[in-house]
Amino acid sequence: MKLKVYADRMSQPSRAVLIFCKVTGIDFEEIKVELSKRQQLSSEFKEINPMGKVPAIVDGRFKLFESHAILIYLSCAFPGVPDHWYPADLFRRAKIHSVLDWHHSNLRRGAATYILNAVLAPAFGRSLNPQAAAEAEKILSLSLSTIENVWLKGNGRFLLGGFKPSIADLSMVCEIMQLLDEKDRRRILGPHKKVQQWIESTRSATSPHFHEVHNILFKAKTKFQVQRSVHANSETESSLKTTISSKM
Amino acid sequence: MKLKVYADRMSQPSRAVLIFCKVTGIDFEEIKVELSKRQQLSSEFKEINPMGKVPAIVDGRFKLFESHAILIYLSCAFPGVPDHWYPADLFRRAKIHSVLDWHHSNLRRGAATYILNAVLAPAFGRSLNPQAAAEAEKILSLSLSTIENVWLKGNGRFLLGGFKPSIADLSMVCEIMQLLDEKDRRRILGPHKKVQQWIESTRSATSPHFHEVHNILFKAKTKFQVQRSVHANSETESSLKTTISSKM
Incomplete structure (x- = not known):
């Protein structure tokens, strides 16, 4: 079966x-x-x-x-x-577990919370929450720095100095791919050149499947951008109303 | 070495x-x-x-x-x-990974955030935060229900129906042991009889080391209780002041 x-x-x-x-x-x-x-x-x-x-x-x-x-x-x-995805070697496997565990409370926490509060909330019938998004962005940016300075240390193009991707590379790059908005990507990923190269290496190592599976997300991009701009406009209107009423 | x-x-x-x-x-x-x-x-x-x-x-x-x-x-x-801590069997091992992954974003998130905001904050020079503690308590209680209804299903005394503890039992029970305050334990653990039995089974399977390693925590209990009651009193004073000043 x-x-x-x-x-x-x-x-x-x-x-x-x-x-x-x-x-x-x-x-x-x-x-x-x-x-x-x-x-x-x-x-x-x-x-x-x-x-x-x-x-x-x-x-x-x-x-x-x-x-x-x-x-x-x-x-x-x-x-x-192939072995490189989840190496049989005790030490390399242990390091992969360590990255995967770290992912939960750091990169995932930052990225998923950011996307929920900055992009997805209206799809779940909730309002966008700029303050929660800003706090999550801090965790996300700190996680990207850690990826760059700790996990991407070494000669290889992948996490833990690897020359081929592991399941940790795939899991974490898919997390980051949620950042669809161009402004978000420039602001959040811009300072992290090594992270950008690593995303590209993972994408290329899993081609053409990476693009094919992400295609639905790229298509959704326009929809979310419209939602976000509608929300931003209504936010401006409501803050204008607040300013006016507080002056009354 | x-x-x-x-x-x-x-x-x-x-x-x-x-x-x-x-x-x-x-x-x-x-x-x-x-x-x-x-x-x-x-x-x-x-x-x-x-x-x-x-x-x-x-x-x-x-x-x-x-x-x-x-x-x-x-x-x-x-x-x-011994094999029961982390079974070589592919399927049992996979289930243990699943519980350990779940732990990060559920039980740990609830318990650690609750303890930080309800007990430990003053030790880090921060104020207790009853609202954040209340929100974390919801995640914690939901996690305990899940442990009881999903992970402790089966005939065994341990997670995943096991008859002997795994690393997941040990990790998760140590997380719950942070709940030191008697009132907290009664309120939060009270409704979960199976969870209580499981804590007792894990403690007994790792005796006398479980008690010896937790001893420092049991000793700290009094200190934290004093801190908490001091904070509760000062909270009462400050809310009294607020009430009085709002009536002026």
């Missing part, structure tokens, strides 16, 4: 798992769980992942969720996966 | 690593890094962990940080460690 990957390409960890399966030639079926239709909360999907989140996989009778755990499982369960 | 564990017993992931080494009989040297003296930020320690956090280990020429990565490394690098 073919591996089933439950995913929404709008979700960054879903994209990491899909790209991984495609680039390593794992035979799988992609099953769309549309977050915008709240399909992840259906009782049917909760049989697969009780947390109601994507991605999740079903491999025969085995069910699994959490993208890092999935990437590790796939690397070990499918014999054809 | 003996394994070196850099730790502060006041830190929950430090305690997990120390208990693990003791209970599995790993020969190691504990090197104290006092967080209250900001020793984790010294240039000497940053040579070991550039993130300036505990725990970290040095095993010969190999350095590693992030407690989950350390627990996995130790389980694999020391041949005498």
Whole structure:
């Protein structure tokens, strides 16, 4: 029975798992769980992942969720996966675990919170929150500095001085790809040349799948930019009203 | 050369690593890094962990940080460690990765943020923040419900239906042990009988090391309770002042 990957390409960890399966030639079926239709909360999907989140996989009778755990499982369960994705070497593997753990409370926390409050909130019926976005941007920028100064130290083009990508490169680059807006990218990624090169190296090492899986996001860019500018305008109007009323 | 564990017993992931080494009989040297003296930020320690956090280990020429990565490394690098801590079986191991990943953004986020804002803030020269504590308590309570309904499902006394503890049990129970205050424990842990039994099972499976390593925390309890009641009194005074001044 073919591996089933439950995913929404709008979700960054879903994209990491899909790209991984495609680039390593794992035979799988992609099953769309549309977050915008709240399909992840259906009782049917909760049989697969009780947390109601994507991605999740079903491999025969085995069910699994959490993208890092999935990437590790796939690397070990499918014999054809090249070693560089999740090295068998004890020390290199330990370092990859360390980066993946770090990712949760740093890069992911910064990037996901920023995107939610600066871009996605209206899609969930909430207002944009510039203050929360600004705080998240600080965590994100600090995380990018750490990637540049700690994780990208060494001669290789990838994390931990690697010459080929690991699951950590893929997971973290997919996280950063959420930054779609050109102004955001220039401001946030601009100061981090090594991070930019690393994104490019990861994209190129997983081509053409990287672009194909991200395509939905590139298409959504225009929509989010319109939403953001509508919100910015209504913010200006409301702050104008506040200024006027406070002067009354 | 003996394994070196850099730790502060006041830190929950430090305690997990120390208990693990003791209970599995790993020969190691504990090197104290006092967080209250900001020793984790010294240039000497940053040579070991550039993130300036505990725990970290040095095993010969190999350095590693992030407690989950350390627990996995130790389980694999020391041949005498019993299999139940980090099973070789592909499927059981994958499930343990899934719980450990989940821990970061759920139980840890709730517990650590709650403790910081409800108890520890004054130790870092900050004020307690009851609103942030209340929000964190919601995440913490939701995480405890998930542990009870998802992770503790099955016949065993441990996570994932296990009959013996894994590194995930140890890591997560140490996180919860931060809840020292009796009122906090009654209110937050009270509704979760299975969680209480699981804490007791983990404590008993790692006895006497669990108690010995937590001892510093039990001793700190009185100090924190005094700080908290002083803060509560000054809060009352200041809210009284606000009430009075708003009536003037």
